[in-house]
Amino acid sequence: MPILILEGILLVAMIAIAIGIIMGRKLLSAIIIYCAFSLTAMLLYALIGAADVAFTEAVIGTISTVYFIIAVKSVHNRRDKDGRKKE
Amino acid sequence: MEERKSRRRLAAGLLLVILLVGIGAVRVGKFLPTVGALDTPANTNISQYYISNAVADTHAHNIVTAVLADYRGFDTLFETCVMLLSGVAVWTILSAKEKVEKRTDKEMIAYYRTSIFGSMLMDGAFRIVVPIILIYGMYVLFHGEISLGGGFQAGALLACAYMLNRIVPKFDVRRKQKAREELGIITAGLGAFFFALTGVLPMFNGGRFMELGKLPFPAASEAELHADGILMVEIGVMICVAGVIITILEVVLERTDFDD
């Protein structure tokens, strides 16, 4: 069953991506790497025959990446508590 | 200096975790089944019944959909309720405080005039994509029994189309934001209600809750009724999921300004 070796390769790639997310410095780049993580997970699901789950993961991964980007944008905006703009 | 030290500590911790978990997981193989074996407990008991009888029982060729919407309808009902509850929770948490100051109409119009991708071509290109995504979502919904797909995916796709339409372009400037998120949560509630109603309908015909074979519709056979019931369940799930995703998006977007 050579599928198992492919699974192992994808899992190792996912572990590497996870380390990249944890060790990374910038928040936005971590989110983009998270998108890659979700894509790899989708490939893994499709590989082991769970096509429905892979489909769901593809759509949901996109949506959660958008959520994270919006959240980062809102957390790092340049207004302080009173709504004034910082320099 | 300080940062570098903490980063090195983080890396050392990661290495330690990998080593420890790896060593510990070597022993896992003793009491977990071999991957791909046919005689494991998960593959021998009830799942064989599902595979052998799903098509004859429900006329749904996709066995996953049959299990999801018919055999395990209770699971799906309560998962849908969890989804609705999470939408309500987000709406409650984030509408507690006053928002960032609203811009005036003049500012809004000036902002919406600027193009996002930098060229008119790219700005227009997404408008072709949106209706295609909508059609694909409908296809996924109505072919959920026959091929891959189902209510969850269709709802997420519809929400994707809405998201694309909401974030990228700049038309309908003046519609109020508040109405949108309330509309989203109401839609989600209606979807969950539709699902529960599908469960209640068989009780008028002498059946039990979620017994889809006793729906009060005219149909040729019991399996046809099951197929109708699965479609209704999936429509409910789709509406609920799309509504919740749109609600979360709107509520979170309201706190964000894309000034800089």
Add this chain to the structure above:
Amino acid sequence: MTELIDNLEYFLADRGIYMLALILFGISIYGMVCCGNLLKKLMCMNMMQVAIIFFFLTFGQKEGATLPVALAGQVTSPDAYINPLPHALMLTAIVVSLGTTGVGLALLMRIKDIYGTIEEEEITGKGGKLR
């Protein structure tokens, strides 16, 4: 060479896949505990969910089986199709994970409103300017 590949496959099927999934799980837990940033903690939670979902899905695998989409007279033996039960369970789990992500983001934004930051060290006052 073929012997090496055979040995590797045997090892992976016996315990290697579970080991890798557990290592992913452990790394994500470590990230949830030790990352300073709250948004990164949320991402690590999502990664942990992916590890758990994959662990569940491995139970449904069958050697030489095909996707669980069948025609009426076609089903001869149940062993010819992949087990659909873990798929149906995990499908809902993925969608619910989006809901938990949304609630987490909402709480994160409230924290940002109140404390003005999402770095854990600055919130608890260790070495931050917010003391």
